[in-house]
Amino acid sequence: MLKIGDSLFELLSEALGLKSNYLKEMGCAEGVNVVYNYYPACPQPELTLGTTQHADIGFISVLVQDDVGGLQVLHKDHWVDVPPMADGLVINIANLLQVMSNDNFTSVKHRVLVKNAGPRVSIIAFFGVGFTLGSRIYGPIEELLSEENPPRYKKTTIQDFVAQSYRQGLNGISFLDMLKLTKD
Ligand SMILES: O=C(O)CCC(=O)C(=O)O
Numbered sequence: 001m002l003k004i005g006d007s008l009f010e011l012l013s014e015a016l017g018l019k020s021n022y023l024k025e026m027g028c029a030e031g032v033n034v035v036y037n038y039y040p041a042c043p044q045p046e047l048t049l050g051t052t053q054h055a056d057i058g059f060i061s062v063l064v065q066d067d068v069g070g071l072q073v074l075h076k077d078h079w080v081d082v083p084p085m086a087d088g089l090v091i092n093i094a095n096l097l098q099v100m101s102n103d104n105f106t107s108v109k110h111r112v113l114v115k116n117a118g119p120r121v122s123i124i125a126f127f128g129v130g131f132t133l134g135s136r137i138y139g140p141i142e143e144l145l146s147e148e149n150p151p152r153y154k155k156t157t158i159q160d161f162v163a164q165s166y167r168q169g170l171n172g173i174s175f176l177d178m179l180k181l182t183k184d
């Protein structure tokens, strides 16, 4: 998983016009929190959700889902199915990378429906949540800023970012919005 992270952060650095090891040098690929989700089959799936809508907190999330399905992403105000793909990985941009990219990348809102079929299992590697970078300060990357592109967010530590984001819960005003310096 850490090797996949290395490659992804190289590609993401290049996509931002930065040298390929830029995000790795900022510690983005240094650690992962791996979470297993178990969704039992639901007799009345229309009455509930497996996971309510949210964007992930850290840099990126790498997700594997089994063939039951149910993951959806919000695209142009519509929920779009992310169909299970054998051996396929889903890569989600998370909120802190949106901050660092100064909105060049946008974190993806997603949710999980439950089904009659199941159980469903997913495995997610969260890069940037709950490891040793806690006190390091992150904000919009200096190289991406100019007079025409001023910083759109305040700086924060990962510790604060994660703690405040969890405090917010899955709904309500996100900590991302609280860090915003500019109004859209
Ligand atoms: O189970 C899934 O496919 C996604 C769960 C999720 O979004 C999360 O744990 O952050």
Ligand SMILES: [Fe+2]
Pocket (backbone or CB within 6 Å): 054, 055, 056, 110
């Ligand atoms: Fe998520």
